[in-house]
Amino acid sequence: MKIKYNYKLKYMDEFNMxxxxxxxxxxxxxxTMISDPLGSDIPWRFEDLRKDIENYFDLLRxxxxxxRHGGNxxxxxxxxxxTIIEDPFYDEEEDEIEPICKLETVEFVKIILLWAYETYKxxxxxxxIALKEAEMVMKWVEQKMLEVESIENESIQ
Structure with a gap:
């Protein structure tokens, strides 16, 4: 799956993330704010991830x-x-510019899916986590990647 934005994957052994x-x-x-919600506000655990992805697909359709997602x-x-990603700790008195990242929702969903896939792997x-669980989730993510590309293609036409 192709993501529009340049990124590097970093594997953090000491935190298993x-x-x-x-x-x-x-x-x-x-x-750089794109990755902030991944793993904290957007959890990697399958039940939470599935619920988030279903909500994003409902939104895209x-x-x-x-x-809305918010948190730490x-x-x-x-x-x-x-999609707009904001810093919840922004202080207009201390910070000159309010940090806000705005990107296409379809791209954000692809980023979440890619991150989830790499996290389980x-x-x-x-x-x-058990290999069987990881394989099940990775298959599910692959299916969702195809679905999001289908939604993206429908919106282009």
Whole structure:
């Protein structure tokens, strides 16, 4: 699956986690914020991940007007066409510019899916989760990747 934005995958052994680094992406302001919700506000555990992805698909298909996520690392507000990631700790008195990253929702969903796939692959290699569970989730993610590409192709036509 092709993602529009430049990123590098970083595997953090001491925390058993995968980080998507968007430092190289220059087409988006505050692109580094894209990875903030991954793993904290958007959990990797399958039940939570599945619920989030179902909500995002419902949003992309026009079933709901917006989907909000918020928490420890970021505030995420998604509409059908775009997603806004904000810093919940922004202080207008201390910070000159409010850090806001705006990207296409379909791209954000692809990023979540890719991150989830890599997270399950990595955690199963490290023995943090069972291989059978990881394979089941990775198959599900692959299916969702095809679905999101189908939704994307429908919206282009």
């Amino acid at each position: 995968v980080v998507m680094d968007f430092d190289e992406e220059k087409s988006l302001e505050f692109a 026009g079933g709901i007007p917006e989907y 690392a970021s505030s995420v507000i998604s509409h059908k066409d775009y 990595f955690k199963s290699k490290k023995g943090v």
